[in-house]
Every structure is written in C-alpha cells, then in structure tokens.
Amino acid sequence: MVALEKPRSAGLALHIEGLSHAFDIEGTPLPVLENISLNVAPGEFVALLGPSGCGKSTLLRLVAGLEPADQGTLQGDGQPIIGPDPSRVVVFQDPTLYPWRRVWDNVALGLQAQGVLKGQRQRVDAALAKVHLGDFARAWPRQLSGGMAQRVALARALVNEPRLLILDEPLGKLDSLTRIAMQKELIDLWQRQGYTALMVTHDVEEALLMANRIIVFSDRPARVKSQILVERGYPRRRDDPYLVELRTSILQSLGLG
Amino acid sequence: MSSVKWAHSAAAARPRLAAVGWRPALAVLAWLGAALLTRFYPDATRHWPWTVGLANIELGMALAIGVLAVLAPRSVRVAKGLRHLAAWLIVLALLLAAWELLTAKLGRLPMPFFAPPQALIAVYFNDWARLLDSLWHSALLLGSGVLLGAVCGFIAGVSIGWSSAIGYWLHPVLRILGPVPSTALLPLCFFLFPSSWSASVFLIALATWFPVTVLSWSGVASVDKAYYDVARTLGAKPGFLIFRVAIPAAMPHVFVGLFMGLGASFSTLVVAEMMGVKAGIGWYLQWAQGWAAYANMYAALLLMALACSGLISALFKVRDRLLAWQKGAVKW
Numbered sequence: 001m002v003a004l005e006k007p008r009s010a011g012l013a014l015h016i017e018g019l020s021h022a023f024d025i026e027g028t029p030l031p032v033l034e035n036i037s038l039n040v041a042p043g044e045f046v047a048l049l050g051p052s053g054c055g056k057s058t059l060l061r062l063v064a065g066l067e068p069a070d071q072g073t074l075q076g077d078g079q080p081i082i083g084p085d086p087s088r089v090v091v092f093q094d095p096t097l098y099p100w101r102r103v104w105d106n107v108a109l110g111l112q113a114q115g116v117l118k119g120q121r122q123r124v125d126a127a128l129a130k131v132h133l134g135d136f137a138r139a140w141p142r143q144l145s146g147g148m149a150q151r152v153a154l155a156r157a158l159v160n161e162p163r164l165l166i167l168d169e170p171l172g173k174l175d176s177l178t179r180i181a182m183q184k185e186l187i188d189l190w191q192r193q194g195y196t197a198l199m200v201t202h203d204v205e206e207a208l209l210m211a212n213r214i215i216v217f218s219d220r221p222a223r224v225k226s227q228i229l230v231e232r233g234y235p236r237r238r239d240d241p242y243l244v245e246l247r248t249s250i251l252q253s254l255g256l257g
Numbered sequence: 258m259s260s261v262k263w264a265h266s267a268a269a270a271r272p273r274l275a276a277v278g279w280r281p282a283l284a285v286l287a288w289l290g291a292a293l294l295t296r297f298y299p300d301a302t303r304h305w306p307w308t309v310g311l312a313n314i315e316l317g318m319a320l321a322i323g324v325l326a327v328l329a330p331r332s333v334r335v336a337k338g339l340r341h342l343a344a345w346l347i348v349l350a351l352l353l354a355a356w357e358l359l360t361a362k363l364g365r366l367p368m369p370f371f372a373p374p375q376a377l378i379a380v381y382f383n384d385w386a387r388l389l390d391s392l393w394h395s396a397l398l399l400g401s402g403v404l405l406g407a408v409c410g411f412i413a414g415v416s417i418g419w420s421s422a423i424g425y426w427l428h429p430v431l432r433i434l435g436p437v438p439s440t441a442l443l444p445l446c447f448f449l450f451p452s453s454w455s456a457s458v459f460l461i462a463l464a465t466w467f468p469v470t471v472l473s474w475s476g477v478a479s480v481d482k483a484y485y486d487v488a489r490t491l492g493a494k495p496g497f498l499i500f501r502v503a504i505p506a507a508m509p510h511v512f513v514g515l516f517m518g519l520g521a522s523f524s525t526l527v528v529a530e531m532m533g534v535k536a537g538i539g540w541y542l543q544w545a546q547g548w549a550a551y552a553n554m555y556a557a558l559l560l561m562a563l564a565c566s567g568l569i570s571a572l573f574k575v576r577d578r579l580l581a582w583q584k585g586a587v588k589w
C-alpha cells in the first residue's frame with residue numbers, strides 16, 4: 001500500500017469474507033456474488049472494476065446495508081453490518097435528488113432524517129461550499145446541470161461525515177470535461193476528509209487516477225479476479241508511463257487487452 | 258416641415274398603441290353598441306324591468322375598458338391583461354347583444370324558456386337573499402363531503418400504496434365500491450342515514466374518495482425506489498420515508514385525484530340537493546323549474562358555474578404553490 005500522507009483515523013476498516021449472494025428470479029436462483037473476500041484499510045481508496053452486470057452494484061448495496069447478504073461476513077470496524085447507517089453513505093450513478101426539495105434541503109436530508117438538523121445548519125452550508133455550490137442553495141434540482149446535480153449528491157453524502165463513502169459509478173453519466181474536474185474534486189475531498197472510499201467505475205483510467213488499489217471482478221457471478229496496487233501519489237497524470245502500463249495489464253485481465 | 262412634425266407625433270403615439278393595440282377600442286365600441294341597443298331598441302312582446310339597468314351595466318363596461326386602455330401605457334400589468342382579454346371582451350359584448358336581440362327585442366326565442374339578460378339581473382336583485390342562502394348551504398354540504406372524502410381517500414391511498422397488509426383489506430373495497438356512481442346509492446343512503454344531509458355528505462365524500470384514493474395509491478406506488486435507498490443510507494426511519502419521501506413524491510398524483518374528485522363531487526351535490534336535501538343551489542334549480550321560473554334557473558346556473566370554476570381555480574392555486582418545484586405543470 002502507498003504511504004499515506006495523513007492520519008486516516010476518520011476512515012472505516014471494511015472486512016469482507018466469503019461473501020456470496022444470489023437473487024431469486026422467478027424461483028431460480030441467480031448467483032451474483034461468489035465467495036468474495038476483501039479487506040479495505042481505513043482511509044484507503046479502492047476502485048472496483050468488472051464487466052457490466054457482474055454484481056458490483058450488488059456488492060455495494062450489501063456493504064451499505066441496504067440488503068442483507070445471503071452468506072459470509074461483512075464487517076465495518078469489526079462490527080457486523082446489519083442495516084444502513086449514515087456512517088456508510090452511498091452516492092449513486094444518478095444524483096437522485098428529491099425534485100420537491102431545494103438544493104439546500106436536499107443536502108440537509110441526512111441531518112434531518114437523523115433528527116439533528118436543528119443547530120447544525122451550518123454543516124449544510126459548509127458541505128455546499130465544499131462542492132462549490134453555495135450560490136445554488138435555493139435552486140430547484142431541475143435547474144441544475146448533470147455535473148452540478150452530482151455535486152449536490154456528493155454534498156448530501158459528505159454532510160453526514162461518512163467514514164465510508166460508497167460510490168457507484170458516480171461520474172458515469174457526466175461529459176468528459178466535467179468528469180475530469182470532478183475526479184480532481186473527489187480526490188481532493190477524500191484527501192482532506194480521510195474517509196474510506198469504495199468506488200465502482202467502468203473507466204479503467206479513472207480507477208488508475210483515483211484509487212490506491214483496484215479490484216478486478218470476473219463475469220457474473222462476481223469473484224475477485226485480480227488486485228492491482230497503484231503506487232503513485234496525487235495528483236496523478238494520465239500519461240504517466242507507470243499508469244499506462246498498469247492500464248494495459250488491467251485491460252488484459254478484463255479480457256480486453 | 259410638416260412631414261417632420263407628423264413623424265414626431267407618430268413616434269409619440271406608437272408606444273400607446275404598442276401597449277394595448279386597437280382591440281380595446283373595438284371592445285369599447287361593442288359594449289357601447291350593446292348598451293344603445295338595450296336602451297333604445299323597443300322591446301318586442303312586453304316591457305322588461307331592468308332594461309335600463311342592463312344598459313347601464315353595458316355602458317359601465319365600455320367606460321371601464323376605456324379607462325383601462327387610457328391607463329395601460331402607464332402600467333405593464335394593465336396593458337398585458339387588457340391585451341389578453343380584449344378579444345374576449347369584444348365577443349362577450351356581441352354575444353350579450355345577440356342574446357338581448359333574440360329574446361327581449363325581437364322575441365325570436367320561445368319566451369318563458371329563454372329569459373333575456375335583464376331578467377337574470379332582476380333575479381339577482383330581487384332574490385339575492387335566497388340565492389346566497391342556497392349557495393351557502395351548497396358550500397357547507399360540498400365542503401363537508403369533499404373534505405371528508407379527500408382526507409379519507411388520501412389516507413386510504415397512501416396506506417394501500419405503502420402497506421400490503423392494509424392493501425389486502427382496502428383494495429377489494431376500493432374495487433367494488435369505488436366505481437359505483439355514488440348517485441346510484443342515493444335512495445339507499447336516504448333510507449340508511451338519519452338525515453338526508455348526512456346521507457348527502459356521505460355520497461359526496463364517496464364520489465371524492467374514489468379518485469383521490471386511486472391516484473394517491475398510484476402516486477405512492479410509483480415513487481422511484483432509489484429515493485428510499487438514498488434516505489435509508491442517510492439514516493431515515495419508516496416515518497421519515499412515508500412523510501418526507503413517499504407523500505411529497507406522490508403529491509402530483511394526489512392533486513390529479515383531487516381535481517377528479519372535486520369534479521365528481523359537483524354532480525353528486527346537485528343530484529343530492531334535487532332529490533332530498535331541501536336547500537342549496539340544486540334545490541333552487543329544481544324549485545325554479547317547478548315554478549317555471551326560468552330566469553331564476555339561469556341565474557342560479559350561472560352562479561353555480563362561477564362558484565364551481567372558482568373552486569377549481571382555488572385548487573389550482575393551492576397546487577401551484579405546493580408543487581412549485583414541478584416543471585411544466587398545466588396552468589389553469
């Protein structure tokens with residue numbers, strides 16, 4: 001693992017062992033995850049790569065506690081994960097902002113749901129400022145561009161000071177310029193906040209630019225196929241020969257090389 | 258020299274014309290014409306009281322439009338409103354004049370059945386107390402029924418959409434009772450309920466309940482599941498998911514149900530008042546028809562149309578306030 005510049009006590013240690021999961025499709029089981037074991041250190045940034053439909057989102061939903069796993073161990077800081085918790089927040093591919101709430105109220109969602117919004121309103125302002133959208137607090141979601149909406153979704157997650165940020169193709173639907181800008185922002189925020197990050201992406205380059213470690217999954221049912229350490233500090237350059245070389249080997253392990 | 262002067266005055270006049278156009282002038286003329294026709298053209302069969310009154314009202318309209326047109330260059334709001342309404346104002350004057358001509362002036366329409374406009378004015382002037390009282394009774398009955406039906410429908414719909422256990426019990430009731438036209442239950446209800454008033458409240462509530470229930474239910478059922486995932490990962494409890502996610506997301510559907518329910522409630526109200534409740538606009542209509550007082554009937558109908566339209570408008574206003582976040586909602 002790379003030498004981490006800062007103490008990362010804010011991050012959650014994730015421990016996954018022998019995790020298997022299947023969906024029931026009209027009576028026949030559809031195995032989606034098969035015997036997945038994975039440890040993520042506090043403050044680590046792990047990217048998950050794999051063919052579409054192999055089960056990456058399912059893994060994230062289990063880690064978030066949105067669904068119970070069929071089999072295996074799933075622990076955060078040694079405690080079993082049995083349900084959703086604001087310390088493990090998900091940012092989905094779609095921003096899924098509530099259209100009936102203004103931007104500010106969308107960001108305030110978590111604090112309100114936990115019943116702590118009163119007296120902590122400045123946290124919402126701070127989160128909006130972090131994603132450079134302070135001026136849009138009173139806007140409706142429909143008035144935002146895709147990139148802005150996704151930044152609001154990020155602020156909505158960060159305001160809860162998560163210890164594990166779960167990102168499911170968060171930049172998947174953005175245009176390439178917005179994407180590059182947001183990759184930088186995400187790295188920045190991660191470095192400043194010190195949370196653990198678990199990110200699914202379908203973009204090998206994005207994984208190489210952002211993650212400490214890349215996990216490559218097999219076709220469905222997903223198994224861990226290979227793990228690649230990216231031993232480079234930040235900011236990274238896309239034309240770094242080291243990264244270009246890693247890219248080739250990852251594409252090969254995905255069967256696309 | 259003179260051409261320069263002309264150009265100058267034309268430039269000064271242009272903003273005035275640009276503000277309202279020529280239609281308000283036509284509207285003034287049309288109302289003036291209607292007033293003159295009413296006042297000076299002889300009545301055909303009999304003399305109608307309130308003919309001069311009608312003429313004065315028409316004259317008043319002409320004056321009011323004229324004054325607004327003069328004010329228009331000073332106020333953008335007045336100018337906009339006038340420009341928008343001008344065509345209708347012209348047509349209304351013409352229609353009123355035609356109505357007057359065909360009834361009072363030429364007697365072309367069979368008389369007791371088609372009352373001239375001044376007869377309606379006479380009704381409003383002579384019978385306003387009874388009309389107002391009827392309107393008040395109708396409002397009370399409608400308000401009670403619609404409120405009861407809307408509240409029950411909203412709660413039932415949200416419950417069915419949220420909980421399959423509640424849905425198990427309510428769904429069959431909804432399917433059997435809902436589509437029955439509530440007026441069909443009228444005879445039964447007058448017999449079952451202690452008073453015709455409570456029976457009518459129940460029927461109006463039933464008419465409102467059905468669409469509100471179905472639409473609230475479909476609204477809750479069609480909420481994007483991702484909204485719940487977001488709230489759950491942020492620490493939301495079930496109460497929060499219902500009141501802060503499901504219900505706000507379902508509100509556009511709920512309002513469609515409310516519009517349909519309100520529409521259905523009007524007809525139930527009138528039938529209930531005609532059949533049993535001895536008060537209200539429906540009863541007034543029935544009474545007027547029984548006495549062949551057709552002018553009274555038209556007057557009551559017009560009043561009812563305005564009242565119902567006012568209620569729908571008010572509901573639109575409420576919706577526009579509550580659903581300001583929606584894009585491209587229909588404007589009333």
Ligand SMILES: Nc1ncnc2c1ncn2[C@@H]1O[C@H](COP(=O)(O)OP(=O)(O)O)[C@@H](O)[C@H]1O
Pocket residue numbers: 023024025030032050051052053054055056057058059220
């Ligand atoms: N709730 C569900 N019920 C049934 N099948 C599901 C469900 N969610 C996902 N699947 C199936 O599981 C497989 C993996 O899905 P997913 O985890 O979303 O893949 P991806 O790696 O693209 O994120 C897919 O074949 C999908 O159809």
Ligand SMILES: [Mg+2]
Pocket residue numbers: 056057058168
């Ligand atoms: Mg996915």
